[in-house]
Amino acid sequence: MKNYQTPRGTQDVLPEESYRWQQVETAMRQLCRLYGYDEIRTPIFEDTDVFKRENDSSDMVNKEMYTFSMGEGDSLTLRPEGTAGVIRSFVQHKMYGRSELPVKLWYKGEMFRHERPQKGRYRQFNQFGIENIGLKSPLIDAEVIALGYQLVKNFGLSQIKVLINTLGDAASRSAYRAVLKEHFKDAVEELCPDCKRRYQQNPLRLLDCKVDRDHWSMQHVPSLQDSLTEASKTYFKEVLAALDALKIPYEVDEKLVRGLDYYTDTVFEVVSTHPESGSQSAVFAGGRYDGLVEYFGGPEMSGVGFALGMERLILLAEAEGIILDKKPDCDVYVMALGEVGEVPLELATRCRKAGWITECNLVPRSLKAQFKSVDRRKAKAVVIAGENEIQNHQITIKHILTQRQVTVDLTQLEETLAAMLKEEGE
RNA sequence: GCGGUCGUGGUGAAGUUGGUUAACACUCUGGAUUGUGGCUCCAGCAUUCGCGAGUUCGAGUCUCGUCGAUCGCCCCA
Numbered sequence: 001m002k003n004y005q006t007p008r009g010t011q012d013v014l015p016e017e018s019y020r021w022q023q024v025e026t027a028m029r030q031l032c033r034l035y036g037y038d039e040i041r042t043p044i045f046e047d048t049d050v051f052k053r054e055n056d057s058s059d060m061v062n063k064e065m066y067t068f069s070m071g072e073g074d075s076l077t078l079r080p081e082g083t084a085g086v087i088r089s090f091v092q093h094k095m096y097g098r099s100e101l102p103v104k105l106w107y108k109g110e111m112f113r114h115e116r117p118q119k120g121r122y123r124q125f126n127q128f129g130i131e132n133i134g135l136k137s138p139l140i141d142a143e144v145i146a147l148g149y150q151l152v153k154n155f156g157l158s159q160i161k162v163l164i165n166t167l168g169d170a171a172s173r174s175a176y177r178a179v180l181k182e183h184f185k186d187a188v189e190e191l192c193p194d195c196k197r198r199y200q201q202n203p204l205r206l207l208d209c210k211v212d213r214d215h216w217s218m219q220h221v222p223s224l225q226d227s228l229t230e231a232s233k234t235y236f237k238e239v240l241a242a243l244d245a246l247k248i249p250y251e252v253d254e255k256l257v258r259g260l261d262y263y264t265d266t267v268f269e270v271v272s273t274h275p276e277s278g279s280q281s282a283v284f285a286g287g288r289y290d291g292l293v294e295y296f297g298g299p300e301m302s303g304v305g306f307a308l309g310m311e312r313l314i315l316l317a318e319a320e321g322i323i324l325d326k327k328p329d330c331d332v333y334v335m336a337l338g339e340v341g342e343v344p345l346e347l348a349t350r351c352r353k354a355g356w357i358t359e360c361n362l363v364p365r366s367l368k369a370q371f372k373s374v375d376r377r378k379a380k381a382v383v384i385a386g387e388n389e390i391q392n393h394q395i396t397i398k399h400i401l402t403q404r405q406v407t408v409d410l411t412q413l414e415e416t417l418a419a420m421l422k423e424e425g426e
Numbered sequence: 427g428c429g430g431u432c433g434u435g436g437u438g439a440a441g442u443u444g445g446u447u448a449a450c451a452c453u454c455u456g457g458a459u460u461g462u463g464g465c466u467c468c469a470g471c472a473u474u475c476g477c478g479a480g481u482u483c484g485a486g487u488c489u490c491g492u493c494g495a496u497c498g499c500c501c502c503a
Contacts, residue, residue, distance in 0.1 A: 371463030
């Protein structure tokens, strides 16, 4: 007998877990509403070119994409991240000309990356993200970080820190690139294969190498900071000043180089310092991208955004012992006793119309068994539709906490329950 | 993609140097005189030890493969 199970790196969100997912989603929606972000939903797969851009050297794009073709010639890819699709859509629908700038968008959905699964790292996972497109300002960068930070804080996470760095603008980047190439020119041959590739494609990422970390050439690497243009330096200072003003604590980490190649100037990462977060500690991360809109055929426009790993957020919340939403207790439990036909169902329907969370016993069971259900569902009140009562057009209503029980006319269901449920709050 | 650890019922888990009926706890289902629960008591719940093959008279216990989880690396949300 074959064992059917979820494919590697994927998981089912089980009914009891769905409540905490909805909690996260609700929190995101509310925050986006406060900040004036609108939701955008893009396809789960796109033309491969949308993700695989020229000169991109990231593993994500080169080795981890689920790419397929349905025999029509076009290569398609399950989205490994959200930004590319959003920018593609932004350009395709000419959003830059339809509304005031910046255009503020949020999205959430499943992303796919063919990596070796680990705790907090899955092949199908969910990201929530925002993109602020059209204007460039240090204040916008700060606001974007503030939104993410507030989300994580609202959720109750305490053991986190914000890492931030600047990659510089285009001019700074190319200057630094030249400096790095010069610095490593005599060492390339001794470095790992990845580094050889990085040297050619994107020298910046050499700094990220863990393999050659102790190589002599890695010891006194010229700093990016020295290659920054005055404009970029000032820009970064202003971002930090804005964060100070917002009282968001941060750490400047000059080693921080984001994985995606399209970032310019500000990059940031919010990581967990909780021991259980393991090696997958980034909760959300993002940065500014100057050339992306133009790359997709739009006008020269800058944008900034971040993506947050929803599985990780939930994982960390659990690790920190934060109480997450669960199935709500029910208000009313309708019992059936004897030959009462559809009466209990009718009563339950009336309760639901009145707005109470109502459970109803629909199959013959002993009173005892039904009371067990009442306890399990933590019902506040019980409606007993028994043969004796129904014959007299009556029902018995019992308040669980006070044990008070009354038998009333069928028509008095709502008012009696309303009174009982209300008095509990006192 | 690389290296390590692990995989017994709904859950947490015992399972000796391989030897007939796979502990224990919780949950769950039913019951303790047929209309009132949360306590207690009783009973039931794995033809089987992720899956497949091999070694053996005999394997949950050994070997190999495979699938999955997990930890570290890589990468990243």
